[in-house]
Amino acid sequence: xxxxxxRAITNNQNWCQRVAEIHQVETKLEANYWCSKDPMPTxxxxxxxxxxxxxxxxxxxxxxxxxxxxxxxxxAALSLEPLGFTKLFDAxxxxxxxxxxxxxxxxxxxxEATSAEGLAEWETRSRGEENYTPIYPxxxxxxxxxxxxxxxxxxxxxxxxxxxxxxxxxxxxxxxxPALFSALIGHLQMLYPNQYIVGYGDEQEVQRLEPLGFxxxxxxxxxxxxx
Numbered sequence: 221x222x223x224x225x226x227r228a229i230t231n232n233q234n235w236c237q238r239v240a241e242i243h244q245v246e247t248k249l250e251a252n253y254w255c256s257k258d259p260m261p262t263x264x265x266x267x268x269x270x271x272x273x274x275x276x277x278x279x280x281x282x283x284x285x286x287x288x289x290x291x292x293x294x295x296a297a298l299s300l301e302p303l304g305f306t307k308l309f310d311a312x313x314x315x316x317x318x319x320x321x322x323x324x325x326x327x328x329x330x331x332e333a334t335s336a337e338g339l340a341e342w343e344t345r346s347r348g349e350e351n352y353t354p355i356y357p358x359x360x361x362x363x364x365x366x367x368x369x370x371x372x373x374x375x376x377x378x379x380x381x382x383x384x385x386x387x388x389x390x391x392x393x394x395x396x397x398p399a400l401f402s403a404l405i406g407h408l409q410m411l412y413p414n415q416y417i418v419g420y421g422d423e424q425e426v427q428r429l430e431p432l433g434f435x436x437x438x439x440x441x442x443x444x445x446x447x
Contacts, residue, residue, distance in 0.1 A: 225437045228313040228418035229294050231390035233268050235383045236260075238366065242359055255282060261355045265292040265442070272297060288447040296439040305443040312426050313437035316417040322406035322432060325373075330407045333368040334361065342368045346379050346395045369407060371400040380404045382412075389415040398428045405432055 233254045239261060240247045246257040252274040255267040266289050267282065276298050283289060283303060291300060296310065333342040336358035343356055360366050370379045378396030382389055389412050394401065408417060421429065426436055 234385040321409040328403040
């Protein structure tokens with residue numbers, strides 16, 4: 221496995237673990253996969269493969285035979301239709317080296333959610349709806365490892381979540397006006413000047429990040445089974 225891909229997968233697994241802990245979801249980490257023993261919040265997987273040794277035969281012994289369940293196949297190597305799963309989307313891992321940093325624009329205002337009210341507002345704007353079950357309670361702010369940022373300029377808005385696992389800086393929940401993504405990434409580079417930035421995204425997200433200096437890595441697939 222390429223080191224860059226491993227960095228991205230490891231950050232994502234740590235991010236899922238962090239969210240599970242916040243929601244008091246019991247988890248299990250094995251050599252080949254990470255999984256939750258209880259339901260995860262919306263948009264989060266129940267199982268993440270960590271290497272290509274997480275074969276279909278192995279996962280058939282792990283995945284419950286019924287009920288809603290979501291798998292992040294980090295290597296796009298599985299075919300889970302026989303287990304009742306549907307492919308939800310394909311994506312790619314990506315990485316941005318620490319240098320060169322992106323230029324900052326004086327016309328873009330960057331703010332950070334540092335209170336329960338601010339985080340609730342951030343999540344509402346990111347979801348684009350009023351009625352939803354929150355994923356990010358205020359306890360997410362207890363650690364500086366996870367941060368939530370908003371960029372605004374001339375009535376346009378965008379946002380991002382960053383997660384620092386001390387090895388890499390993961391970016392998640394990239395939403396809003398694509399023209400502001402550069403400002404958000406540049407702000408993170410200013411805060412974490414020596415960190416690799418990693419994440420994953422669908423084709424549209426990848427196309428928007430590649431001009432900002434991101435290297436597109438190997439594919440992954442997200443599978444879902446609905447009760």
